[in-house]
Amino acid sequence: MFRSIRIDAVLIQAVIAGALSFAHLHDLAEAAGQTGWKAWAYPVSVDLLLVAVWRRLRTERSGLAWFWFLVALVASLGANIATAGLLDLDHVPAWLRILVAGWPALAFLGGTLLAHTPDATPAPTP
Template identity: 65%
Template sequence: MRESLKKLRDPILIQAVIAAALSFSHIHDIADAAGQREWKAWAYPISVDLLMVMAWKMIRTDAKQRGAWFWFGLSLSASLGANVATAGVLDLGNLPVWLRVLVAGWPAVAFLGGAFMVHAQSKQKPAVEDLVDDVEEDQEPDEVEEPEPEEDELVTVAEAHARTGVNIRTARTWVWRGQLPVKGMRGRANLVSLRDVKERMTVGA
């Protein structure tokens, strides 16, 4: 509630409400003077303002939309023209024929503008969805290739010393204690896994 009251105190919002009310009233007066009586006279300012809001919303989404700029300018001209016309420039009791024709034809024009912008927005949505999909694909983490396991090889203690630098006496102690399992025999020499020797070296004696 307090936030709503704060918004009502905003001078920009107050100014916008006053301007909208005056413009709304002027368009109504022109429509009424052009022969559009009762509810029809009130429908005209709603139509003009809605077309302007739709066009402005579309411009904010994509400023390159020339059609949206055209309909925004047209609705703004209609609102501005009504404001000027009710300032004593025209006799509201005897409007010129051309102005009556414009007022009578406005509903068709407004419908055309609204249909155009709705169609343009529906064409934009797939492009936006494709862009979102592309962004999501770019954000997906790259698959990390796991290194292929090193091929194991059976070697003698002396060969393990030559390949890895392990101390021969230390390696034989590991074998004797069962800390380095014997995987085979080559003559009288024990064969151990080269991978086991490397792993054991990282652990220590």
């Protein structure tokens, strides 16, 4: 009748890691001049690209999927490292401002290619 709730340590760790990574991406975007909702949308776009890539990699191990996985991973990992004190967030270099400002177009391109490039695996027949 009653279902027991099982606390999964891996799930808890994943939620904590995700929240920290999200905060780092937000902080970097804000430091690079993306204010308000734009600073919050930046980590969402990075994480959604990773989700799209993961979905593709579960069905197909293509060069396209691995390329976009590396792009999204570098964006996420780069923000995490940059906010670890290696970068003065009060004086973000121009090249990083350009990368952050250009990210939406890059993420849109990657997501579109992943969503609209057919899988190499054939669809199951009924």
